[in-house]
Amino acid sequence: MILNMVECDFCGEEFDTDVDLHVHWGDEHEEELNSHQEDKVDDAREEKERARKESRKRKKDLAFKGLATVFILGVAAVVIPQILGSASGEDDPTSRASTVSTGGEPVLGNDSAPVTVVEYGDFYCPACKSFQASIKPRLVENYIDSGQAKLVYKDFPLQIHEPQATRAAVAAECTFKQDEDAYWNVYDALYENQRALDYSDSGLVDLVNRSTTGLDAGELETCISSSETESEVQADKREGFEDGVDGTPQIYVNGRKAPDFSYSTVSTLIEQELSK
Numbered sequence: 001m002i003l004n005m006v007e008c009d010f011c012g013e014e015f016d017t018d019v020d021l022h023v024h025w026g027d028e029h030e031e032e033l034n035s036h037q038e039d040k041v042d043d044a045r046e047e048k049e050r051a052r053k054e055s056r057k058r059k060k061d062l063a064f065k066g067l068a069t070v071f072i073l074g075v076a077a078v079v080i081p082q083i084l085g086s087a088s089g090e091d092d093p094t095s096r097a098s099t100v101s102t103g104g105e106p107v108l109g110n111d112s113a114p115v116t117v118v119e120y121g122d123f124y125c126p127a128c129k130s131f132q133a134s135i136k137p138r139l140v141e142n143y144i145d146s147g148q149a150k151l152v153y154k155d156f157p158l159q160i161h162e163p164q165a166t167r168a169a170v171a172a173e174c175t176f177k178q179d180e181d182a183y184w185n186v187y188d189a190l191y192e193n194q195r196a197l198d199y200s201d202s203g204l205v206d207l208v209n210r211s212t213t214g215l216d217a218g219e220l221e222t223c224i225s226s227s228e229t230e231s232e233v234q235a236d237k238r239e240g241f242e243d244g245v246d247g248t249p250q251i252y253v254n255g256r257k258a259p260d261f262s263y264s265t266v267s268t269l270i271e272q273e274l275s276k
Contacts, residue, residue, distance in 0.1 A: 109150030
């Protein structure tokens with residue numbers, strides 16, 4: 001019998017079940033998890049505990065059979081309409097269109113690609129760094145370089161990561177204003193130097209200058225120190241709240257909100273869009 005193994009997007013280790021994978025996340029990658037993945041870890045641990053008690057739960061007293069029947073009928077009355085709604089896409093969060101706007105945002109790939117992947121990210125977020133290091137390169141190789149998809153980045157600095165998150169977003173935004181292609185070099189550099197970076201004006205200017213060439217240094221310095229640029233970053237965040245972002249990184253594929261940022265989830269959504 002051949003098992004369908006599931007692979008950890010953080011380290012590549014394989015597991016027999018999603019439950020084992022999610023418990024592994026909690027044990028080995030706790031600092032890299034976003035809020036969605038933390039919920040999955042909690043659920044997996046609860047599932048393990050339930051499995052230990054399974055034999056006892058199977059022993060039902062006959063006196064509860066009548067109550068169980070009533071319960072099942074009540075659940076059916078609630079669940080069946082939900083199932084019918086799911087079949088039509090009404091209750092599936094990945095099926096509902098989003099108002100995610102992409103105009104004037106950094107784009108990686110062919111602008112006319114049929115699939116648009118939007119990342120709401122925080123440059124000081126460990127899970128976002130994991131997406132940049134492990135997931136984005138695979139998307140580039142398999143979909144972006146071939147013109148099937150493009151990646152759009154929008155800022156969503158989390159309060160817990162301030163002031164570094166907004167400061168880094170400002171540096172990236174100022175790079176984008178001068179050279180959109182150079183933006184993605186700075187995007188990578190900000191994540192790669194996430195915990196070691198000097199987030200002062202001079203430190204950010206130095207990182208940008210080390211990451212790319214051809215920018216006007218004076219214009220860059222003025223832009224990074226400008227409160228107007230910070231306001232533009234916060235405008236992205238407000239749009240994120242409107243789009244239903246509740247953690248980072250949050251991925252949308254042609255307006256469909258991904259339940260997590262794993263490669264398997266994002267690639268599945270991309271393939272679904274390409275098959276339409």
